[in-house]
Amino acid sequence: MANAGYMVHADHGGQGIARALCAYSLVAARDSGFKAMQFNAVVESNVRAVGLWQSMGFRILATIPDAFQHPTLGYVGLHVMYQEL
Numbered sequence: 103m104a105n106a107g108y109m110v111h112a113d114h115g116g117q118g119i120a121r122a123l124c125a126y127s128l129v130a131a132r133d134s135g136f137k138a139m140q141f142n143a144v145v146e147s148n149v150r151a152v153g154l155w156q157s158m159g160f161r162i163l164a165t166i167p168d169a170f171q172h173p174t175l176g177y178v179g180l181h182v183m184y185q186e187l
């Protein structure tokens with residue numbers, strides 16, 4: 103099971119950098135023999151990230167309720183996102 107995490111500086115957001123990083127990771131993980139990739143904790147209110155990962159083939163396996171204390175929204179869920187390679 104491969105795992106990855108990404109952070110793009112706000113000054114450079116929206117240019118496809120995270121999409122390119124994730125696409126590279128998926129190929130590298132597959133080529134290395136991993137059977138699947140999982141993101142363990144995607145904050146459900148992070149709609150940008152959730153939408154991006156879904157568009158790259160990840161699905162939400164489960165949502166852990168109230169697992170993250172958001173600074174303005176209060177407690178929100180954490181998605182476990184997964185795709186087979």
Ligand SMILES: CC(C)(COP(=O)(O)OP(=O)(O)OC[C@H]1O[C@@H](n2cnc3c(N)ncnc32)[C@H](O)[C@@H]1OP(=O)(O)O)[C@@H](O)C(=O)NCCC(=O)NCCS
Pocket residue numbers: 108109110111114115116117118119120121122141143144145148149150151153154157
């Ligand atoms: C989430 C993050 C990695 C995205 O990085 P980025 O380089 O700006 O992302 P990209 O430009 O590759 O792609 C953003 C995509 O989200 C889409 N998007 C933007 N706002 C959206 C929204 N409100 N809902 C759904 N999709 C949205 C864009 O349309 C784009 O898709 P496209 O390629 O089809 O146009 C970046 O915002 C970040 O570092 N955030 C803080 C850390 C974080 O949340 N990391 C992810 C943890 S799971």
